[in-house]
Amino acid sequence: MKICQIGPFPLNASCIQGGVEASVYGLSMELAKTNQVFVIDIPRYEIKSDFIEKNDQITSYRFSAPSQRNFTTIFRLKKIVSIIRVQQPDLCHIHTTSLFSLICYISLKLLHFPCIVTVHGLAHIEKRNVWHKRHSLRNLLKYWGQSITEFLYLSICPILIADTEYVANTIKHYKNQRKIFKMPICKVIPQGVNSDFFQLKKSIERNHLLAVGAINRRKGHLNLIEAMKKVKLQIPDFFLSIVGVVSDGDYYKLIQSTILEYDLENNIKIYPNASFVEIQVLFKKSELFVLHSEEESQGIVFCEAMAAGIPIVATNVGGIPWIVENNVNGLLSDFGDINTFADNVIKLLKNGLIRSEIAKRNRLESFKYDWYFISNEIMNLYKTMI
Template identity: 30%
Template sequence: MKEYFVKMRVIILGQYPLDMKKIRGGVETCIIGLVNELKKYSDIELHVITKEIMWENITKVEDNVTIHYLASPPLPRFVTIKTIDQHKTIKKIKELKPDVVHAHMTAGPGYCALKSGFPNIVTVHGITKEEYDPKIRPGLLDTIRRMVAVPMEDYVFKHAKVLTVVSYYVKKNIKPFCKGEIYIIPNGIRNEFFEIENNEIENMLLFVGGIEPRKSLLNLLKAVKIIKKEIPDVRLHIVGSVRKQRYYNSLVEYVNQNNLNDNIIFKGELSDEEVKKEFSECSVFVLPSKVESFGIVLAEAEACGKPVVASNIGGIPYVIDDNETGFLVEYGDIDGFANKILLLLNDKNLRNKIGIAGMEKAKQFSNKDIAKRYYNLYNAVIHNGKRK
């Protein structure tokens, strides 16, 4: 008698690029890596639901994955998140009738996953209340975003039965508000970061991330000014899109006023291959953030064998082992940040030693292992019949 094999239907809900050459941010990077591994499982029917600013829905089928790009009008996200986007997302989930929905982020995807009524897992990549703290984002639009997103996040924390978080820091901070189970599963690194060649250009620093106040780039520019006194040809490449124009303008003004034009280069938003080239050529990777739940770029730097100097905040200590795979500096200690960078730039053997340790550390963030953990969790959620 012929046996019939029933696949597990899984929906990944969250940011996913229309153009793989243009990857937007850490969450999107993590979802891509997870999808690339899950599609190798013969017993999974994999779907991705994402939104894209356009006028008509697009569905692509490629490499055992069906990607549903839901059209979203060119309006501020706080306008569409609880109206058009929510309606379309829940409708599509119900059409697909999944065994489990895996939502990335609370406000938006997580909220829709719970409202759909299907078994679900919500991954908390960052805490909205922190990322939209008025001290970091005081503007009117950010205030409106906070007013819309925080209640959605609160709903997810209160009603989700299974959540995953990217670091112990996130778990500790959301646990008092959650009733469900919380598992720590870090963000994964795409395999190609382990294969990037080291084409180091001496005295080259690299920052990758959005240009916004919570990344504290002004502190980094001040550190470069200190470093320049000892290493005049030090260079910092800042890779990432401008998310706050006024903040970016203040950075450019500081560069001009302090004669740092030859030392600091704003590279803008680069393609995936161009970003990898920047990783390949840097001597030290730097991240001076004030708020960071994980910092996937840190793990990517480790995978490339690059030493890191970063703020000792949030989930960063979960990724970087101080004095082993990099140096952690208390937030706001500009002199301390500059001194650690100088220590690395002046000692190639130390850079190599820390870089090797970082590559070993990064193995625990491999997408293959992360996907296996999620595969097991999907099965557990389905078999336990957990719902919203």
């Protein structure tokens, strides 16, 4: 089968930026083992001119964006659609629910290409949270714009892939609220994990914690650092590695100043642009994976932690409880409940037996996130559409 994947595709496979990029890359690489796959990357401002990139398995088409404003990517759709028409794929798989993806979907459907969409979380929820925290006309317009785009997109897609039951249930709730006018068929298929995580051999450093996620307010780093201040009172030699691409420069500076304010500079280190190899090293040495997220859909990093055999301390928000079962794969607390979060970290660091039991369980359960099994499920869905 000839398959076109449309979504963010890493410019450098050793430094993947974000869960959606990781998902598009992982799925494309697995499908390419038995199919002909080409990728349409989302236009990027940092690319100055269009180019085609080829390797042994995949051809990826890269496009420049007119500006840093996301909506300007739609102005490249004419060329993108023309390339897809020339390539004549059997099916197009579009990722995310952005304005670019919506117009791309409509354009391809008008040309009678079979299309499937993966909803990697509901982006308007993030925009809403930003608006609630920082009231401004700009944030309000972003929230309204993404909401209209997403609700329209969900209404016109007859079938889509949701990465968790949380997303599927939320879409059903929107139909009941009449925010969308037609309920799509939601196939719940999770995003997968790079196979390297299943092969990691642990070399644990005592009381070493790891947090992986884009450095922005949604990931709750300030709350995490607040919790670490309390952890230090009982476990003064703990060490936390924070890894993530900086997507909010002001927030990054605030994190740095807060670490200094709490006298945690010897306990916390930030890796803003870590390579995949560096991240793997940190997974190997970590006893716990910790993240105080405000909102997540699936959260691939939790699946990666499970594959690496690491117990998890996280928040009970979004799709996390569908991935991390409380007292089974780790410990959960409400977002903003700093005391319980800190207590959960302390409890697991002090109890080696519980850590060991969770670690073994996570290793076993994580194999359901192997791209081999997930890609087979997606391929079966593809076959029903052509």
